[in-house]
Amino acid sequence: DTEVTQTPKHLVMGMTNKKSLKCEQHMGHRAMYWYKQKAKKPPELMFVYSYEKLSINESVPSRFSPECPNSSLLNLHLHALQPEDSALYLCASSQIRQGSNTIYFGEGSWLTVV
Amino acid sequence: DQQVKQNSPSLSVQEGRISILNCDYTNSMFDYFLWYKKYPAEGPTFLISISSIKDKNEDGRFTVFLNKSAKHLSLHIVPSQPGDSAVYFCAARPTYNQGGKLIFGQGTELSVKP
Numbered sequence: 001d002t003e004v005t006q007t008p009k010h011l012v013m014g015m016t017n018k019k020s021l022k023c024e025q026h027m028g029h030r031a032m033y034w035y036k037q038k039a040k041k042p043p044e045l046m047f048v049y050s051y052e053k054l055s056i057n058e059s060v061p062s063r064f065s066p067e068c069p070n071s072s073l074l075n076l077h078l079h080a081l082q083p084e085d086s087a088l089y090l091c092a093s094s095q096i097r098q099g100s101n102t103i104y105f106g107e108g109s110w111l112t113v114v
Numbered sequence: 115d116q117q118v119k120q121n122s123p124s125l126s127v128q129e130g131r132i133s134i135l136n137c138d139y140t141n142s143m144f145d146y147f148l149w150y151k152k153y154p155a156e157g158p159t160f161l162i163s164i165s166s167i168k169d170k171n172e173d174g175r176f177t178v179f180l181n182k183s184a185k186h187l188s189l190h191i192v193p194s195q196p197g198d199s200a201v202y203f204c205a206a207r208p209t210y211n212q213g214g215k216l217i218f219g220q221g222t223e224l225s226v227k228p
Contacts, residue, residue, distance in 0.1 A: 004157075042203055042218035043158065056215060090157050101207075102148060103216060105157035 003027070004106035006091050012112045015081060021109045023074040023091030032074040033103065034066055035090040043090055043105075049074060050096055081113045117141045118206050120219035129228050133191040137204035137219050140185065144206035148216070149178060149189045152201045161202075162189070194226045 004025045013019050023032065031050050035043035048056035049068040063085075065077040074091055088108040094101045119138045127133045135149075145166045150158035164171040164178045164187075171178050177190045187206075191198055201223045205216040 006157075039154075040201060040221060040223065042220055045215060048215060088155075088157075092157075101146075102160055102163055104160055105150075108155075108157040110155070 004091055004093055004104055006089075006106035006109050008109060009107065010110045010112075012114060013078065013081065014114055015083075017081075018077070018079045020078065021076040021089055021091075021111070023076075023106060024072055025091075025093040025104075026072055027093060027104070028071075029093035029095055029104075030071060031094045031096045031101070032068060033090075033092040033094075034064075034074070034076050035092060035105070037088045037090055037108070047076075078111070081111075083113045086112045116220075117144075118204060118217045118219040120202075120204060120222045122222050123220070124223045124225070126225045126227060127194045129196055129226055130193045133189075133194045133198065133224055133226065135189040135191075135202050135204075135222050135224065137187040137189075138185060139187065139206055141206070141208065141217075142185070143209045144217075145209040146207040147178070147180060147187050148205045148207075149176075150203045150205060151198075152203065152221075158203060191224075194224075196226050196228055199224055199226050 007022045034046040037043045046060045047066045052068045063080045067075040090108045091106045092103045094103040148163040149161040152158045162173050162176045162178050164180050179188045201221045203221045204219045
């Protein structure tokens with residue numbers, strides 16, 4: 001079972017709103033990720049959590065705030081976004097070990113900022 | 115500096131024939147390579163992977179070949195089916211990897227015609 005579940009599937013928010021994207025996995029993976037993807041472009045890494053600690057922040061603006069409450073959950077808090085932030089936001093997870101650690105993606109949350 | 119390149123943005127193949135998707139990389143420090151398939155409005159789905167210590171990995175209709183001396187990776191799909199029509203991304207993991215960070219190519223859109 002390689003399932004990463006994301007909610008909501010679609011979100012429309014105004015530039016002054018505060019909203020959150022949620023992600024859950026029960027594969028025992030200890031690395032979780034947020035990626036952003038625009039149409040037909042490759043996923044762009046935003047954040048990596050390893051053992052529930054933020055290990056990589058790819059210079060993401062502070063209007064995006066990640067949170068990892070426990071080893072199964074990952075949130076992305078959104079505040080004061082811009083229309084250009086509209087994209088597919090992908091959560092992913094993987095094991096942490098030498099050798100193969102395939103990253104498994106969720107279905108994504110489509111975000112539209114108006 | 116694009117470390118992983120997919121030079122063909124699109125590929126069209128007849129149903130039943132072989133599809134060959136190519137990927138080149140510039141960094142010798144990659145130790146693990148993956149192929150993902152992406153339908154519109156969905157997250158990337160993991161297809162197949164290969165470790166840098168191997169030169170071939172096969173899974174059903176999908177075979178990945180790795181030529182380390184040429185820094186070249188290819189995905190063969192045979193026979194191709196209309197349901198294979200999607201965008202395919204190759205990805206590579208650096209050996210100095212922190213928490214599973216992947217470097218993605220720009221993607222190749224495969225169209226399999228009946």
